[in-house]
Amino acid sequence: MKPIPVILDVDTGVDDAVAITLAARCRSIKLLGLVASFGNRPLHYTLRNTLWLKELLALEVPVCKGAASPLCQPDHPEPEDSEHIFHGKEGMGNAVPPPSLATAPDSDDPVAFLADLLEKSEEPVALVPVGPLTNLARLVTARPDLIPKIRVISLMGGAAKGGNVTPYSEVNIYNDPEAAATVFACGAPIIMCGLDCTRDCYLTDGERAQLRQTHRDPLSQILCDGLEGYAASNARFGENCVVHDALAVGCLAYPELLHTSPYYVDICLTPGEHRGQTVVDWEGATGRAANVQVGLRADRDLFVWLVQKSFEGAF
Numbered sequence: 001m002k003p004i005p006v007i008l009d010v011d012t013g014v015d016d017a018v019a020i021t022l023a024a025r026c027r028s029i030k031l032l033g034l035v036a037s038f039g040n041r042p043l044h045y046t047l048r049n050t051l052w053l054k055e056l057l058a059l060e061v062p063v064c065k066g067a068a069s070p071l072c073q074p075d076h077p078e079p080e081d082s083e084h085i086f087h088g089k090e091g092m093g094n095a096v097p098p099p100s101l102a103t104a105p106d107s108d109d110p111v112a113f114l115a116d117l118l119e120k121s122e123e124p125v126a127l128v129p130v131g132p133l134t135n136l137a138r139l140v141t142a143r144p145d146l147i148p149k150i151r152v153i154s155l156m157g158g159a160a161k162g163g164n165v166t167p168y169s170e171v172n173i174y175n176d177p178e179a180a181a182t183v184f185a186c187g188a189p190i191i192m193c194g195l196d197c198t199r200d201c202y203l204t205d206g207e208r209a210q211l212r213q214t215h216r217d218p219l220s221q222i223l224c225d226g227l228e229g230y231a232a233s234n235a236r237f238g239e240n241c242v243v244h245d246a247l248a249v250g251c252l253a254y255p256e257l258l259h260t261s262p263y264y265v266d267i268c269l270t271p272g273e274h275r276g277q278t279v280v281d282w283e284g285a286t287g288r289a290a291n292v293q294v295g296l297r298a299d300r301d302l303f304v305w306l307v308q309k310s311f312e313g314a315f
């Protein structure tokens, strides 16, 4: 299979770090670049963590500094430290980032960065946003002419049922609902890896212990440290150690990983606890054509195998 060109848009993040590792090491994927966004933590942490992953993986791809705040809330306050910070204060769980890095971002203009990579690619590119959709919303608004160059948008976000910020809203969509509404309406093919299927993609205590014992290299140990802190945060809320973001990467290379069905999906922008909800038209009541392949469940055994392979090296 010819490798699929991919651009990852990340708010790194422990599960983002695993997703970057998977994208870098899966030979069915050709990683073209990384864009960092605010999200799990403020942009200065998520960008630094993204650049750290680039160094650890010896990646030769450009990194762009992306959005620091949502489209319609430029004065978005930075979240306070709290038990709700699943990824730890600096975003990498129990892993401690170095005080400084040799690597700097290659761009601070995400629209120009994404447009350049799309224009240069001979084939349509898969965009994989696993944080807020702010950068992609700006791209499709400023450059609608490039939408045909988008092979698919495989996103981690949303939930057909339930949420993880409010009873109805998932955090990536909740963090910038207007951006999500723009992207969901843009006309490009969309795969939604929401909580319905990402919650199948967890690592047990035993699986994480085995990863730590089997892989002694610095990157693997850092990822394991990250996952330990993240697992502890999740456990406080009765959640498994769910590696959400890696599913949005993995399902491109291994479509059998994800079971989807096509539906029309809209984003609730109304203030209140439904804000940011991905509203799925289950019954076709709107009469609108499906715009999203909604991920309904994932193959956990295959997912765990993919994570294990990506810790080993290129595969």
Ligand SMILES: [Ca+2]
Binding pocket: 010, 011, 012, 013, 015, 016, 039, 040, 130, 131, 245
């Ligand atoms: Ca993320």
